[in-house]
Amino acid sequence: xxxxxxxxxxxxxxxxxxxxxxxxxxxxxxxxxxxxxxxxxxxxxxxxxxxxxxxxxxxxxxxxxxxxxxxxxxxxxxxxxxxxxxxxxxxxxxxxxxxxxxxxxxxxxxxxxxxxxxxxxxxxxxxxxxxxxxxxxxxxxxxxxxxxxxxxxxxxxxxxxxxxxxxxxxxxxxxxxxxxxxxxxxx
Numbered sequence: 001x002x003x004x005x006x007x008x009x010x011x012x013x014x015x016x017x018x019x020x021x022x023x024x025x026x027x028x029x030x031x032x033x034x035x036x037x038x039x040x041x042x043x044x045x046x047x048x049x050x051x052x053x054x055x056x057x058x059x060x061x062x063x064x065x066x067x068x069x070x071x072x073x074x075x076x077x078x079x080x081x082x083x084x085x086x087x088x089x090x091x092x093x094x095x096x097x098x099x100x101x102x103x104x105x106x107x108x109x110x111x112x113x114x115x116x117x118x119x120x121x122x123x124x125x126x127x128x129x130x131x132x133x134x135x136x137x138x139x140x141x142x143x144x145x146x147x148x149x150x151x152x153x154x155x156x157x158x159x160x161x162x163x164x165x166x167x168x169x170x171x172x173x174x175x176x177x178x179x180x181x182x183x184x185x186x187x
Contacts, residue, residue, distance in 0.1 A: 098183070
């Protein structure tokens, strides 16, 4: 039959603590951190053999340029409208079927119908000038071809296909005063 001890192992004897010694792993880690910090400012260049690559040339960071001047997005008057339209929608090679431009008051909705367009492919060019967006919705009698809230200052050209002889209806809406311009021409 197994025997069971009634007393536990003798208590351990207390010894004096060993003095702290420098750990070599910590020294190596500190050295690597310092070396990485020293190399962080270095630039790596190489010659890939292509013409025009030169060693020793540093890349110059250009000064920041203002990309959007909000004052240049304020609507223009009727007298300046023609100049703005000619810059926003430059000339086209195809025959222009419909073109319109104007000034929308804040909250105004304007609907502009086109003449009857024959079946075919057309290019719709739109532009606006305002601090906000202008919504362009282009429909035939049965189908919405374009429904776009255009951020002003960005011009768009879209290819649209009219499957049957149709009248396009262009609906324009702006929350703030805005200039608009659009043009439809045959592709």
